[in-house]
Amino acid sequence: MGRKRVLAIAHTLTYAKRLLDVLSLLEADFRVQVVFTVPPHVFGDEVPRFLENLGSAVLPWEEAKRVRFDLALAAGPQGVGDVQAPLIALPHGANYLKRIAGAGPAEAGVAGLRRKDIMPDGKTLPAALVIPHDDELRELARSCPEALPVARVIGDPAHDRIRASLPLRGVYRRALGLTDGQELVVLASTWGPRSSFGRIETLLPRLINELPADRYRTAVLVHPNVWSGHGPWQVHAWLAQCSRQGIAIVPPEADWRSVLVAADLILGDHGSVTLYGTLTGAPILLSGSPEEEINPASPAAALALTAPTLSPTHPLVGQLDYAAAEYRREEYSVIASRITSEPGGFNRRMRRLMYEILRLGQPAYEPLTMPLPSPPPLESWTSTSARQERSA
Incomplete structure (x- = not known):
């Protein structure tokens, strides 16, 4: 049976842990195969060991760029324009808290909502930009209005x-x-x-x-x-x-x-x-x-x-x-x-978005939000x- 292939782009440990919350929504679906890759990143040294301990399949970055996938997920922008897949871009923390000040016009702004964060290659929009709260749409309209059509208010898994x-x-x-x-x-x-x-x-x-x-x-x-x-x-x-x-x-x-x-x-x-x-x-x-x-x-x-x-x-x-x-x-x-602005709704909305891009019907059960392990x-x-x- 042919399977849809999903690429999880884990630049850093923080990004990788955010992706795990999302990838749990694909568990138990034999129609989907998830593969990780680790692009070069200044804070990425701990990621290979983390993924090895998970027991996950990891594709070298240079090879991952040559393979076509049905969906890619990333919580950071570096290199994502080189991936051959429709991309869902996610924030890696709570909301969009930090701003970059004292830099040139291309650098200044709210981290995660700047044009260079959303289109790191300067031309390619993601298939979907996950937004946790409706309020962020106002900043997005100012910083990168061309991304508004792909912005989806999904919520926050943490x-x-x-x-x-x-x-x-x-x-x-x-x-x-x-x-x-x-x-x-x-x-x-x-x-x-x-x-x-x-x-x-x-x-x-x-x-x-x-x-x-x-x-x-x-x-x-x-x-x-x-x-x-x-x-x-x-x-x-x-x-x-x-x-x-x-x-x-x-x-x-x-x-x-x-x-x-x-x-x-x-x-x-x-x-x-x-x-x-x-x-x-x-x-x-x-x-x-x-x-x-x-x-x-x-x-x-x-x-x-x-x-x-x-x-x-x-x-x-x-x-x-x-x-x-x-x-x-x-x-x-x-x-x-x-x-x-979608408390308790991340799993339902995020799963719907992923399966929409994968062009698959969703599994016939509610994607429950499980309490954290002890x-x-x-x-x-x-x-x-x-x-x-x-x-x-």
Whole structure:
């Protein structure tokens, strides 16, 4: 039997993990064969090992460009114009949060919605451009109006998985090894010099020295681009003292979403993980919110005006308590509602779009949004140096 062939273009670990949410909608369909490929990317070093652990079929990039596919999926623009397939282009994070400023006209704009992001070869539109919220259509009309006919408001898979998992918060907390009365502080960092990790040398002493171990457990979520850019050994080396003090360093291949659901307090920045935190009910304390890097029309800009910002001069525990006392769930729910205008609808809409392009009838069952699996214990997420110390 002839099968439709789907190419998953996994530039980085972040992109690959977003594609897995989408590709799960093709499971159990024997009419479809999925193949991965890994184009060159500055943050792509970790992807081959990740795909090897998945046990997925991987086609070398140069060969993938020569083969014709029935559908291609990508969460990043590099090289996609060289692929011989109708392409569905997806965002790789929450909404379109970041803007590029201080560059030339071709570079400036909202990351992901610039003409160079949508048509990297300067001439070819994707078959479909997935948009999470109706609001993004206004920016698209300004930045790349010729893409409006292929824009499809589909929703956000991470939003839907997190929301479906909120009733399991207690299950995740027990799986992480948290005891009654312990509060989980999650440090969430995007990448770049203005991220939480960009100022990690000032944050780490506070996490280590100011949070009483009998009351707090801490987990650090660092963007996969940091791991790829600096190398896992270096990141573990920088964070080794954290692990020795019982702070969990969540590896880039792990699913961070169940950890976020389990959080009591989020210390975050202007990245996607912090924005997804608005879904959880956990108070948010911002380590910083660089105005020049935030899309002013995005929910991240609204979060920067709502959540309190970390002070360098006041005790950390007091600031976490202040964030909790000032937290108003309804304010953060309004921000969370701007992540997607199709809450709970991503799987249904995305599957319909893929099968439309594949020219196949959809399977005769509802594409349910499944809760996230339980995470491993926090103790399992320690640095290499700390693990070696314990085994010595």
